[in-house]
Structures are given as C-alpha cells and as structure tokens.
Amino acid sequence: MAWYLLGREYAAQGKEGKAAYCFAQSGEIYEAFERQKITIEGPLPTYPPNGAKKDIQAPAKGKSSGKGKWLPAMILLLLLAVPAAMDLAKDNVPGTRNTTDTSKSASVKATPTPIPQQEAGGDSASGVKLYLSEGNWGKKLQQVLASKSSGAGESVIMEPTLSTDGKWQEWNKSVKPLVSVESNGTGDGKASLAYYQSQICSCQVADSTSLIPAITKWMSEREQAIVLQSAVQAYQKRTGAMPEKPEQLTQPYPNNLLPGLTPDMQEAFPQVVSKLNESAKAGKPQDTKQVPEAGESAQQPAKEQATSANSTPKSSADPLREPLRIVIDTDKHQLALVSGNYIIRSYPVGLGGEKTPQGEFVISEKVRNPNGKSNGEFGSRGMTLSDTLYAIHGTNKPSSIGKDESHGCVRMQQADVEELFNMVPHETKVTIGKGVLPPDSEGGSSPGTGGPGSGAGRGKPDQSFNLPLQTKEDNPGKKYKWLD
Numbered sequence: 001m002a003w004y005l006l007g008r009e010y011a012a013q014g015k016e017g018k019a020a021y022c023f024a025q026s027g028e029i030y031e032a033f034e035r036q037k038i039t040i041e042g043p044l045p046t047y048p049p050n051g052a053k054k055d056i057q058a059p060a061k062g063k064s065s066g067k068g069k070w071l072p073a074m075i076l077l078l079l080l081a082v083p084a085a086m087d088l089a090k091d092n093v094p095g096t097r098n099t100t101d102t103s104k105s106a107s108v109k110a111t112p113t114p115i116p117q118q119e120a121g122g123d124s125a126s127g128v129k130l131y132l133s134e135g136n137w138g139k140k141l142q143q144v145l146a147s148k149s150s151g152a153g154e155s156v157i158m159e160p161t162l163s164t165d166g167k168w169q170e171w172n173k174s175v176k177p178l179v180s181v182e183s184n185g186t187g188d189g190k191a192s193l194a195y196y197q198s199q200i201c202s203c204q205v206a207d208s209t210s211l212i213p214a215i216t217k218w219m220s221e222r223e224q225a226i227v228l229q230s231a232v233q234a235y236q237k238r239t240g241a242m243p244e245k246p247e248q249l250t251q252p253y254p255n256n257l258l259p260g261l262t263p264d265m266q267e268a269f270p271q272v273v274s275k276l277n278e279s280a281k282a283g284k285p286q287d288t289k290q291v292p293e294a295g296e297s298a299q300q301p302a303k304e305q306a307t308s309a310n311s312t313p314k315s316s317a318d319p320l321r322e323p324l325r326i327v328i329d330t331d332k333h334q335l336a337l338v339s340g341n342y343i344i345r346s347y348p349v350g351l352g353g354e355k356t357p358q359g360e361f362v363i364s365e366k367v368r369n370p371n372g373k374s375n376g377e378f379g380s381r382g383m384t385l386s387d388t389l390y391a392i393h394g395t396n397k398p399s400s401i402g403k404d405e406s407h408g409c410v411r412m413q414q415a416d417v418e419e420l421f422n423m424v425p426h427e428t429k430v431t432i433g434k435g436v437l438p439p440d441s442e443g444g445s446s447p448g449t450g451g452p453g454s455g456a457g458r459g460k461p462d463q464s465f466n467l468p469l470q471t472k473e474d475n476p477g478k479k480y481k482w483l484d
Contacts, residue, residue: 128214132319133159137178137200144181145191156180156211160342161453163438169342170438171320173453175215177208216463221264223465225317226339227423228265229272230324231257234425242273249425252472256366257425260470268315275315320344325429326363326392326420328410329437330356333402334454335392335410336437337423346437346454347420350395350411353404355483361385361430363392366421368473370480377484379414381421384482385430391482392430393417407483415456415464422467 133140137157144155158177160169177196195201196208228249234257235243243249246269249257261269320339327336330351337345365384370393374380379394395401395411412420440451457463 127153128211129153129155130214130218131155131157132175133157133178134319135159135162141179141181152183154180154182156214158215163343164440165438167341168338168438170346170453171219171342171344172336172346172458175219177211177215180206180211221314222317222320223344223423224262224265225268225272225315226320226324226344227258227465228261228268228315229276229317230428231425232269232272232276233323234427236276237427242277250471253367253475254365255426256471256473258467259368259422259473260468262467264314268313271313271315323428324424326424326431327436328430328432329435330358330432331434332437332440334437335412335420337420343437345419345423345456345458346451347412347416347456348401348454350397350400350402350406351404352406352408352483355406355408356404356410356432357388357390357408358432358434361388361390361432363424363426363428363430366426366473367475367478367480368421370475370482372474372476378480378482379412379417381417382480382482383421383424389481389483391480392420393482393484395484409483411484413455415461419456419464419466423465 131140131144137159140157144157156177157179158175160171160175161173162168163170178200179196180194182192182194194206195203196205196211198205231249232243235249238255246261246266250260251257317339320342322340324337324339324344327338328334328349328351329336330353333349333351335347335349336343363383363385364387365382367382367384369380370376370378370382375396377396378391379396382391382393384391390408390410392410392412394414394417397405397411398413400406400411401413453459455461457465
C-alpha cells in the first residue's frame with residue numbers, strides 16, 4: 001500500500017516515471033484502486049516533463065466494487081504502516097539517491113484517450129510512424145500505447161529542441177527521437193520501449209541513426225507545406241481572392257510570390273486551398289495563433305496533440321500551422337524564419353546599428369540578381385521592406401556578417417539569402433527589434449556564425465530548401481539603391 005501512496009504523491013508532482021515505478025511495485029493494490037492495467041516491457045522513464053500526468057480512468061458504470069467493503073480497513077492499516085514503508089520505498093525508486101536496475105519490466109495499468117486520426121506523420125517506406133510530442137512526450141507515449149490504430153511496428157515520439165528561455169521550439173537545431181514503441185500487433189497490450197535520450201531514462205540509450213532519414217523526410221514535407229500555405233495566403237492578401245491554379249503563385253516579377261513549386265507542392269495545392277477556404281467559412285482567422293506556448297500543450301484537447309500514423313497528407317504543415325514570418329534581433333545579429341513558436345531557420349546577419357530601423361514591415365518586392373548582378377553589393381537576391389529603401393539582401397562583403405557595417409539594410413550570406421528567398425513570399429511579416437529571439441545556449445556562438453542549426457539547410461548547406469525556377473524574377477529596368 002505504501003508503494004501505491006508514494007506513486008500518487010509522485011503523480012501529483014508530475015514525476016510520471018517514478019509514479020509508474022511505484023504503481024508497478026504496488027501490484028494488486030494499484031489495480032484495486034484504479035481498475036486499470038497495461039503491460040510494458042522495458043525500462044520505465046525516470047523523469048518525464050513536468051505536468052505530464054496520467055489520465056486515470058474512472059470505474060466503469062454498472063459494476064459493483066468487490067473491494068469496496070474492505071477499503072476503510074485498508075486505509076486504517078496503511079496509516080499505521082506507511083511512514084516507515086515510504087522511507088524504504090523511496091530508497092528503491094529509480095532517479096533517487098539509491099537507484100535500482102531500470103531494465104526491470106513493470107506492469108502499470110492505464111487507459112488513456114485513443115489517438116485521433118489525422119495527426120501523425122509516418123514514413124510508409126520504412127514502416128516507422130512518427131509522432132511529435134509538442135511539449136508533453138509522456139502523454140503522447142500514453143496515447144500511442146492506447147491507440148488501436150498504431151498496430152504492429154515501430155512508433156517513434158520525437159521533439160524539437162526547446163530554447164533556453166522555454167518560449168521557442170528550435171526546429172532548426174533538431175527534431176530528435178525520444179522514445180520508440182514497438183508493438184507485435186496482437187492486441188495483448190504488450191509493447192517494447194527503446195529510449196534515445198539519456199535525460200529521460202536512467203538506462204543505456206539506443207542508437208537512433210536508422211530513424212534520421214524518416215525524420216528528415218517528414219520535416220521536409222512539413223516545410224514544403226508551410227511554404228505553400230504561406231504563399232496561398234499571401235496571394236489572397238494581395239488580390240482579395242484565393243488562387244485557382246498553382247501557376248498563380250509563380251507569376252513573373254513583380255508578382256513572383258515563389259520561384260516555383262516542387263511536384264509535392266503542386267499535388268498538395270488543391271487541398272491547401274480547400275482547407276483555407278473551410279477555415280474562412282468557419283470564421284477562423286487564417287493567421288490566428290494555434291501553436292501552444294511552451295508548457296501549454298498539456299492543457300490542449302487530445303485531438304490537437306496526437307498525430308495518427310501515416311494518415312497526415314503532404315498538404316498538412318502540422319505542427320507548423322501559422323504563416324511564415326521573419327524576426328530579426330538587432331542585439332544578436334540574427335534573422336529567424338518562424339511559424340508560430342517554431343524557429344524553422346536561423347541565419348547570422350549584418351546590420352547597421354542604429355541605422356537599421358526597428359518595427360513591423362512586410363516583404364513588398366522580391367528580385368533575383370538585383371541590378372543585373374549576382375555578385376554585386378546586394379548579392380544574388382533582394383527583398384524590399386514595405387516599399388522603403390531598406391531591404392534584406394545578399395552582400396559582396398561577407399566579413400560584415402555579424403557586425404554593424406551596413407547603412408541600415410540586412411545583409412546575408414549568399415546561400416542563406418537564396419534559401420530565405422525560396423521560402424518567403426510577398427506579404428511576409430518582418431519584425432525588427434532588440435531581444436526578440438531566444439538567448440544563446442551555453443557557450444554561445446561566434447559573431448557571424450549563428451551557432452548550431454544556423455544557416456542554410458539548418459547548418460547543412462547541401463540540404464538547403466530549394467525550389468525549381470519556373471518564372472522570371474529579375475527586373476533589369478530598375479536601378480536598386482537600397483541603403484546597403
């Protein structure tokens with residue numbers, strides 16, 4: 001009984017792993033009080049995120065409680081025995097001073113809410129089903145274990161890196177696998193767990209190398225979807241109507257929202273337009289924030305958190321739900337491309353100190369090879385800010401990146417500005433200010449480098465976001481005089 005009470009104490013504190021261990025030790029006592037059971041083969045997590053609490057199912061209606069008659073006597077006996085027993089129990093809980101072998105199998109009962117369809121991503125080729133935790137991997141694990149749709153095979157729960165201030169999901173740095181569940185598909189409730197991050201398990205972590213291709217493919221599909229969605233919304237803002245054909249997003253300058261569309265984007269176009277039309281009819285603002293702030297996901301309905309394996313179409317950008325926007329931090333000399341609280345890309349930039357204006361702008365013009373050059377003072381790409389003389393552009397002075405040497409414009413490395421140009425359409429919001437991006441992680445970064453995950457392709461230029469050139473984007477008739 002002491003194990004059961006200690007488990008309840010840990011559950012109330014959000015220490016789900018310790019609670020699960022205690023409930024496993026309490027055996028029949030737990031089942032008597034909770035009327036739940038699930039079998040897990042493998043080590044239990046030692047300390048899931050705070051707030052990740054199990055949803056305990058109430059007893060089924062119409063069934064009499066055979067144990068109810070002796071419940072008062074058990075409680076009385078517990079009050080006499082629990083002080084010493086709890087001290088003994090704490091010495092054997094994984095994660096406390098004296099730890100036990102966490103490879104011990106446990107039998108814990110829970111019947112969480114099933115995972116709804118339409119929320120998961122999966123790689124059909126590899127058979128791996130991917131689930132994004134969105135801040136609460138413990139609850140997502142509970143849902144995966146309870147889901148009948150997961151079937152046989154491997155389901156992987158993954159999570160982006162959280163910024164040091166806890167406000168941003170740093171997609172650009174990594175989306176890493178946390179834990180995988182492999183089921184035999186027999187419906188007997190048994191599943192084998194493997195852990196990939198040492199901070200969630202006091203055990204030897206598994207090698208996640210084989211999962212990287214599936215995760216990378218999933219991220220690429222989400223990025224294409226949010227770029228397409230942002231371009232459709234930009235077209236609507238400029239014209240007052242939804243595009244009817246994908247070619248309307250790739251018109252020649254000055255209406256060149258995007259350079260071109262990949263085959264996946266062309267295929268997804270009808271579904272993206274249909275989804276946005278449905279949102280408009282329902283009276284939902286298309287740029288309303290839907291991504292939960294850090295720490296809020298536990299309070300969101302389950303249907304907004306889970307993703308159903310292999311059922312999410314390529315047209316879905318989930319969890320990148322908001323239109324892309326640009327945030328520039330003048331203190332850090334960093335430009336971030338974000339969707340909600342997800343940082344998709346981060347680039348080091350050169351600025352002009354007090355000459356660089358602060359405030360809100362939009363991209364009002366996009367031009368390839370400004371002034372007819374790809375290696376001139378503005379580099380190979382330029383994006384005008386709100387029809388002013390300020391712009392985001394390349395430079396032939398790469399040593400100025402990370403410094404205040406411009407006359408007010410935002411300078412970028414060539415590979416970085418070319419990737420950003422591919423991803424953002426006209427009407428993209430641009431915010432320039434001080435302290436608007438998360439602080440550097442421990443160790444920081446050298447000026448002009450941006451640190452881990454910074455630059456084109458999330459720090460891997462060979463994996464840059466590329467679009468085929470399907471339109472004319474230069475403007476030879478204009479002499480650009482941006483404040484370089």
